[in-house]
Amino acid sequence: MRVMKGCLVLWLALLARQATAQARIDERWPLDPGGSIRIVNPFGSIRVLGWDADSVAVSARLGTRAGRFFAAGDGHVRKLGVDGGNGEPAELEAHVPRGATVWVKSATASIEVEGMDGTLDLSSQGGSIRVVGTPQDLTAETMDGAVEVAGGTARARVKTVSGDILLRGASQDLGASTLSGRIVVRAAGWQRGGTGVQRGKFESVTGDVRFEGELGRGGVVEVESQSGTIEVRVPASVVADFDVLTIAGTITNHLGDAPPKPRAAGTGQELRFSTGAGGAQVTVRNFKGAIVLGPK
């Protein structure tokens, strides 16, 4: 009887250990400073960190049912990740050359990228995406995760279905699109090392859009929504041409004395004014939501 009890305890202990056991992977491969890397991890988290080394170092923690770790490639292109899991999360962290081209894909895993200067293509179904650094070119898409981009990009294109988007820093060419998420843009000007937004296009269907910050000289910014509230906050001294229209909503202008006029069609309002020649061009369109212009 005592032996049986002992066996049972041992079996249960082994079972518990197996249930909580995690595979730990630590691998390193050479990769050109301008090489490409593709990372896939459906569930859990993906963290990519730029470093000044010509190699990729990966550490991953996988639960027993999180699938298997795989890696393939050479010094120019490397592909790695987790596949074959049943939904159990895996944590994956990769140090990659700062200037590399990075492609990341997840189902619900969160994606976090820091310190990269190269091209980033990040895609998730439901995970959040966070980028801190100065990537040359960024594409980020997630259905219902939130996206945050901080730092500065030469070009960024961000898209969600219902996830909120926050873009802050000294980026030049920005594009953000969402259906029902909220877009907030905080654009840094020269005081913080930026040039202001040179090109910006922000669009939503029902989500609110708030643009706050500096406009580049000669910059072009377009903001459009179907029913979300659009708020544009720029320095009171900004030099720009404003072209603002709503089909069925209202316009509130705190940037100058120009009052909005009723549209000729009978509903909605429009407003066109300039605070000086040779500045930026701001176009705002809202179907039925409110538009607010004001100083930041």
Added chain:
Amino acid sequence: MTYPHMDAKLNEYVDGTLAARNRASVEAHLAECAGCRTAVAELRSLSAAAARLPKSIEPGQDLWPAIAARIRPRATWNVQRVWWRGAVAAAAVLVIALGLYRLLPPSTALYRPAGEGWVAVQADFDRASDELSRILAVERERLRPETVALLERNLAVIDTAIAESRAALARDPASAELRRFFAAAARQKVELLRWAARVAAS
């Protein structure tokens, strides 16, 4: 890569309706920007192709059953399924691209009389949207339940937006602004459907 703010200018440039002073600046930009040069070439090609189109396009009534029949035996027809899905999606996108192109203001696109153009555009969009929806319906079971719920919620949101734009356009069919709103909502819907189909297929 093209720049969003150049879209209208490039359209006008291709149509030959751009003011002389803007024309010079566009040409200067084109000299430096390969993406915009490509866009101009595509616009010229599209414009030429659109000019050759008949005034109305009648789709084959039996298109879908044939496609569905090929899609159904999934296990053995995987390659064909992917090919057909891609082909139909491409066709749908082409149809809607032509439709949305026609929605642009008269100075930047092929102008059609208000009534005829609007009816044609509605038909184009409905057809493309329906085709993509059918593709998605076939793949739907491969999406996570929460993704399906998200998709349905947001398709409802965008359908409301499209209905609003459509109703406003019905009252004021010549409004370039309303066309733009409709085009934006229609594009969002097509992109959402394509996105969902892509996720389901991956």
